[in-house]
Amino acid sequence: MRKFFLVILAFSLLCSCAQPKVVDEVNMAQAIGYDIRKDKIIEGMFVIPIFQQDKTGTYQILTGTSTTTSDVQAIVSKKADKPVMLGQTRIFLFSEKMVHEIGMTELTDYLYREPQIGNRVILGIVEGKVKDFINTKPPNTNVNIGIFLSDLINQQIETGNGPDTNLHLFLRNSLEDGGDSFLPLFKLINKEIAVSGVALFHENKMVSKVRTDDMFIYKTLVQFHKRGIYKFKLNDKQKNDIVVESIRSGSNYEVSNSERNPSIMIKLKIKGQIKESMRKDNLTNKKMIKIIEKEMETSLNRQANRLIKDFQKKNIDPIGLKAKYHAKNKKMTYEQWRKIYPMMDIKVETKVDILQTGVSE
Numbered sequence: 256m257r258k259f260f261l262v263i264l265a266f267s268l269l270c271s272c273a274q275p276k277v278v279d280e281v282n283m284a285q286a287i288g289y290d291i292r293k294d295k296i297i298e299g300m301f302v303i304p305i306f307q308q309d310k311t312g313t314y315q316i317l318t319g320t321s322t323t324t325s326d327v328q329a330i331v332s333k334k335a336d337k338p339v340m341l342g343q344t345r346i347f348l349f350s351e352k353m354v355h356e357i358g359m360t361e362l363t364d365y366l367y368r369e370p371q372i373g374n375r376v377i378l379g380i381v382e383g384k385v386k387d388f389i390n391t392k393p394p395n396t397n398v399n400i401g402i403f404l405s406d407l408i409n410q411q412i413e414t415g416n417g418p419d420t421n422l423h424l425f426l427r428n429s430l431e432d433g434g435d436s437f438l439p440l441f442k443l444i445n446k447e448i449a450v451s452g453v454a455l456f457h458e459n460k461m462v463s464k465v466r467t468d469d470m471f472i473y474k475t476l477v478q479f480h481k482r483g484i485y486k487f488k489l490n491d492k493q494k495n496d497i498v499v500e501s502i503r504s505g506s507n508y509e510v511s512n513s514e515r516n517p518s519i520m521i522k523l524k525i526k527g528q529i530k531e532s533m534r535k536d537n538l539t540n541k542k543m544i545k546i547i548e549k550e551m552e553t554s555l556n557r558q559a560n561r562l563i564k565d566f567q568k569k570n571i572d573p574i575g576l577k578a579k580y581h582a583k584n585k586k587m588t589y590e591q592w593r594k595i596y597p598m599m600d601i602k603v604e605t606k607v608d609i610l611q612t613g614v615s616e
Contacts, residue, residue: 282317282332282339286401288348288385289324291356296320299327300389301339302401314399316390325365341371345405347378348441350385351454351461358459359429366422374423377408380454380461382442391448403448408439411450414482416470418453432589434458435572437465437477457571465562465573472558475504475523476574476603484530487554489547497547498531502610510583517584518600519576523555526608548607559603567597576601 286302301317317339319330332339349362366372381388393403411417420439428436435457442451453465453473465473471485483501488494509520529547566573570593577592 280337282335282337283343284339284341284401285314285343285399286346286348286389286404287341287344288350288381288389289327289353289362290350290385291353292320295356296322297324297327297353298386299324299331300386301328301331302389302399303339304399323365324362325369341369344372344376345401346408347376348381348385348389348404349378351380351382354380354454354461359425359456359461360459363422363426363429367426372422375421377405377421377439378425379404379408379439379441382440382451388441388443388448391443391446393448400448404441407448407450411439416467416474416483417450418474418477418480429456429458433572433577433593435575437573440464455571455573457569462571463565463569469558469562471501472555473562473574475501475525475555476506476521476559476562479505485527485551485555487551489550490553495532497529497551499527499547499551499607499609500530501525501527508579510580512583516600517580517595519580519602521559521601521603523559523603523605524608525551525555525605526610528610544609548609551607552605555605555607556603559605563601563603567599567601570597572596 282301282303284301284303288300288302290298290300292298298318298320301319303315303317305313305315317331317335319327319334321327321330328339328341347366354362363378366376366378389400391400393400396403398406408417408420412419417439418437420437425436425438428434435455437453437455439450440452440454442449444451450467452467453470454461455463455465471483474480474483480501481503483504484498485501486496486498488496503526505524507522507524509522511518563574577589577596580592581587
C-alpha cells in the first residue's frame with residue numbers, strides 16, 4: 256500500500272511540472288512566411304486563427320522584423336496580446352529571393368532545432384513577395400491561408416501531380432553528399448493562389464525549377480504514384496487534346512557497371528484511363544486506343560529525356576539516380592559521380608496501357 260501511495264505521489268509531482276498551453280492563452284500560428292528586404296532585414300508574417308464563436312474562419316496576420324528567422328517569432332510575441340507558438344504550424348513559406356540570398360541550410364536549421372515543429376510540416380517557395388501571397392484570401396473558402404495551402408499540397412500529392420514533400424523528406428535528401436532535393440513552388444497568377452511547379456535544390460541553393468506542364472512526368476520519375484493527370488496533343492490535323500488519368504505507375508532501372516560507358520535505362524510503366532477527349536471518334540475502338548497509347552508514350556519520352564538532359568547540364572540529380580547507380584557500383588565515390596553524371600548515357604522509355612476509356616462513344 257505504501258509503494259502504491261509513493262507511485263501516485265510521484266506521478267502527481269511529475270504532472271505538476273508540466274506547462275500546458277491553453278489555446279485561449281496563446282496565439283497558435285498555422286502558417287508562417289518570410290521575405291527579405293533590400294537592407295537584408297527579414298520580415299516574418301504569422302497567420303493566427305481567431306477562436307471566437309461569432310468569428311468562424313477569421314484570422315489575423317502578425318508581422319515582425321529581425322536579422323534572423325528565429326528572432327522574428329520573439330519580436331512578434333512582444334507585440335502581440337499573447338505569446339506566439341508554433342505547435343499548429345502547417346506550412347512555412349520563403350520568398351525565392353530570400354532562398355537565393357541566404358540558402359536553405361541556414362533557413363531550415365532553426366526549424367530542425369525547434370521542438371514545437373513536427374517533421375511533417377510543409378516548406379514552400381514563393382515566386383514574388385510572400386507578403387503579397389500570404390495576404391491573399393483563398394477563393395471559395397473561409398479557412399486561412401495556412402490550412403488552404405497545406406490542404407492544396409496534400410491534395411496534389413494524393414490525387415495530383417505533386418511529389419511527396421515535407422520537412423523530414425527535404426532534410427533527408429539535402430543532408431546526403433551533394434544532396435539534391437525539391438520543394439513546391441507557389442505563385443500569384445491573376446491574383447489567385449496557384450502551384451507553379453517544383454523548386455529544385457543542390458545542397459544549399461535553389462538551382463532550377465520544374466514547371467507545371469512537366470510535373471506529371473517528374474513525379475513519375477521520382478516515385479510510384481496512383482493518381483495524376485496528363486494532357487497532351489495528338490499528332491493529327493486537328494491537334495486534339497487528350498487528358499489521361501493515371502491509375503498506377505511504376506519504374507524499372509537498368510544500370511550498367513561499365514566504367515568506360517556508364518549508362519542508365521529508365522523504363523516507366525503507366526496504366527490509365529482517358530478522362531477527356533476533344534475528338535469525336537469512338538474511343539472504345541482498339542485501333543484508336545493504340546494510337547493514343549503510342550502518342551502518349553512519345554510525348555512522355557520527349558519530356559522525360561529533355562528534363563534529364565537539363566539536370567545533367569546543371570549537374571543536379573533531383574530524381575535520385577545517384578543512389579540507383581551506386582547500388583550497382585559500390586566503389587563509386589561522390590566525386591566520381593559528379594564527373595561521370597553530366598556525360599552519362601541516360602534514356603527513358605515509357606509503356607502506356609489504357610485500361611478504360613471512360614466513355615462509350
